Amino acid sequence: MGYGRSMGVKRDDQVHREPKAIVAKGKAAKGLTDRLTGIPGIEAVHDRVAAWREDPVLMPHMAHVHAMLLSLRRLDAINMAYGAAAGDGALEEVAARIGHFAEEELDGPWLLARAGGGSFLLVANEACSRERWQLVADQLADMIARPIPISTGILRLSPRVALIRALTGESVESMLDRLGHALGDAHEQHGTRLAWADGEVTPPGRSAQQLEADLLIAIDNDEIEVLFQPQFDLTDDSLTGAEALARWRHPELGRIGAGALFAIAERADYVGPLSRHIAHKAMWAAKEWPENLRLSINVTAADLAFGSYTRQMLDLVRESGFPPRRLTLEVTEQTLIGDITLAAQTMAEFSAQGIRIALDDFGAGFCNFRYLKVLPIHYLKLDRSMIDGITTDRRDVAVLRAIVAMARALDLQVIAEGIEDEGQRVVAAREGCAYFQGFLRAQPMSAAMFQKLARAEEMKEASRGA
Numbered sequence: 001m002g003y004g005r006s007m008g009v010k011r012d013d014q015v016h017r018e019p020k021a022i023v024a025k026g027k028a029a030k031g032l033t034d035r036l037t038g039i040p041g042i043e044a045v046h047d048r049v050a051a052w053r054e055d056p057v058l059m060p061h062m063a064h065v066h067a068m069l070l071s072l073r074r075l076d077a078i079n080m081a082y083g084a085a086a087g088d089g090a091l092e093e094v095a096a097r098i099g100h101f102a103e104e105e106l107d108g109p110w111l112l113a114r115a116g117g118g119s120f121l122l123v124a125n126e127a128c129s130r131e132r133w134q135l136v137a138d139q140l141a142d143m144i145a146r147p148i149p150i151s152t153g154i155l156r157l158s159p160r161v162a163l164i165r166a167l168t169g170e171s172v173e174s175m176l177d178r179l180g181h182a183l184g185d186a187h188e189q190h191g192t193r194l195a196w197a198d199g200e201v202t203p204p205g206r207s208a209q210q211l212e213a214d215l216l217i218a219i220d221n222d223e224i225e226v227l228f229q230p231q232f233d234l235t236d237d238s239l240t241g242a243e244a245l246a247r248w249r250h251p252e253l254g255r256i257g258a259g260a261l262f263a264i265a266e267r268a269d270y271v272g273p274l275s276r277h278i279a280h281k282a283m284w285a286a287k288e289w290p291e292n293l294r295l296s297i298n299v300t301a302a303d304l305a306f307g308s309y310t311r312q313m314l315d316l317v318r319e320s321g322f323p324p325r326r327l328t329l330e331v332t333e334q335t336l337i338g339d340i341t342l343a344a345q346t347m348a349e350f351s352a353q354g355i356r357i358a359l360d361d362f363g364a365g366f367c368n369f370r371y372l373k374v375l376p377i378h379y380l381k382l383d384r385s386m387i388d389g390i391t392t393d394r395r396d397v398a399v400l401r402a403i404v405a406m407a408r409a410l411d412l413q414v415i416a417e418g419i420e421d422e423g424q425r426v427v428a429a430r431e432g433c434a435y436f437q438g439f440l441r442a443q444p445m446s447a448a449m450f451q452k453l454a455r456a457e458e459m460k461e462a463s464r465g466a
Contacts, residue, residue: 038385039095040113045123046172048111052125053169065166066126066133069179070098070144071187072118073158086150090157091118093148096364096385098122101140103384105257119183121176130165132253135211137161137194139260146334160186164197212268214250215261219277223249224261226281227444230453231296231415231437234429239457241294243330243437244282245444246274262300271302276312283320283327285447290458296328296358301335304342310349317355325354330381332360336371344374351376358415362386363403372410380407382433384418390431391423397431404432 049065072094079087095112098120102110110124122140126133141159148155162182166175178197186195218224228242248256256264265271279297286295303309317324329350336343347357356378359371364383371377380403389396407414416428419438428436442453 038092038389039099039120040111042113042115042121042176045111045113045121049123049172052109064125064127065123065170065175066128067121067123067164067166067175067179068133068137068140069115069162069176069183070120070122070140071160071162071183072144073160073187075118078155082150082152082155086152086155089150090148090155094144094157095120096383097143097146098140099385100361100364101143101259105136105139105259107255121179123175128254132256133163133165134194134196135253135256135260137163139263141193142263143259159193161194162186162197163194211264212270215248215264215268215270215274218248218250219273221251223251224274224277224281225249225446226278226285227446228282228285228450229437229444230442230450231294231435232441234416234425234433234436237441238461239293239454240435241289241296241326241328242286242450243296244278244286244298246278266302271300272306272309275300275303276316279313279316280320283316283322285451286326287320287322288451289454291323291326293454294326294328294356295322296330298360299329299331299335304331304335304346305339310346313350314353317353323354328356328358328379330358330360333364333371334361336375340371340374344376348376351378363399372406372412377412379413379415381415381417384438387416387418387424387428390427391421397427400428400431400433408432 052065072090075087075090078090095114099112102112102122102124106124106126108125108127110122110126113121113123115121128136141161144157144159148157160183162179164175164179164182175197182195182197186192225247227245227247229245230242231240232238233240246258246261248261250256262271262274265274282295282297286293289295303313306312314324317327329347331343331347351357357376358379358381359375359377360381361383362380363386382400382403386396386400386403390400404414413434414432416424416433416436417438419425419428419436419440421440424438425436425440445453
């Protein structure tokens with residue numbers, strides 16, 4: 001997964017977390033799933049919030065119910081201009097972006113539901129300040145507003161978001177009513193993108209300019225943390241490496257995930273230094289790993305557009321002493337929208353040095369198969385949406401089988417992301433995926449914790465061979 005769809009960060013260790021596959025498509029939502037987007041309908045929110053409040057295990061750690069209602073404008077115009085299929089595809093893409101964003105940014109359990117038309121409801125049991133919830137909403141709106149490529153052009157959506165911090169014991173009906181009024185106000189006020197329920201004023205906090213200034217000193221203050229998401233071989237369950245993930249430990253706002261982190265960096269024109277800092281920390285940590293383990297680092301669109309990115313990255317590899325043959329660079333389709341020719345040239349230069357390339361989030365949104373023709377890639381990394389239903393839906397299995405067959409024909413290996421239960425692991429292995437990562441085996445962890453895991457796996461392998 002990429003860094004906030006540019007640079008990836010998944011969840012760190014949490015107490016009493018709900019697996020995201022269950023949060024998004026749990027039994028409580030059965031029969032309520034929206035056919036187009038594959039997410040639950042609004043009815044599932046009642047069950048989920050009630051479950052959070054009644055769970056005797058979760059209750060001692062109950063944070064605070066936050067919610068946001070997102071509405072897309074101009075869907076009718078899109079349907080008229082490009083056809084209903086384009087409008088449906090846009091809704092699917094938005095649902096995927098919200099899910100990915102919540103996966104990366106939220107610590108507590110959450111649920112994404114379709115609220116009808118072009119509206120989505122994101123509700124979370126999240127321990128955070130009003131300032132941070134507004135920051136999350138602002139960055140999510142930015143992500144949704146990013147261009148969506150379709151066969152006949154580029155779509156640009158304009159989301160409006162209503163926010164709420166639920167009162168203690170407040171019913172879902174009350175939350176929805178207050179959110180609906182706030183969203184209506186946001187639509188009526190020109191230029192207003194975010195609105196708090198009941199007309200609450202925007203909470204005092206750090207302005208965008210202050211956050212950008214904070215980021216410029218965050219590296220010097222060692223506030224940027226790099227975690228590692230372990231990856232495993234599907235044939236024998238052995239550890240094969242890890243993906244480097246980034247978080248910002250802001251001294252006042254607390255943990256800021258990758259989506260917000262890199263959105264702030266883009267506004268501050270600071271993506272390049274931030275990317276290099278994360279790559280530097282990751283490679284210096286990984287050079288202590290056993291020699292059979294690989295390191296995956298995500299690449300942003302700003303990286304690929306930077307003329308000296310290849311040289312600077314190779315300099316970092318040499319300085320760290322990490323073998324380039326053990327390094328994988330992950331790029332997403334969103335990253336490649338800009339200049340595919342330049343991207344192909346850059347990747348070819350890396351490939352010539354022994355560095356491997358993975359096409360990340362494959363299957364999310366609009367897949368452009370041209371990338372498979374022109375890019376020198378070695379891995380297809382499946383988006384978790386390609387994995388969620390493979391234990392229950394024959395069509396999902398058929399799609400997975402077709403992707404794996406195509407990858408084999410192109411001499412590519414498939415990495416399954418988001419494996420959260422044994423059934424998913426079994427199916428992914430049976431269908432020919434080579435590697436996997438997900439909460440079934442390990443959550444993202446610190447460099448020290450990954451080092452311990454790697455040594456333990458090394459000792460286990462040695463005892464098997466004895």
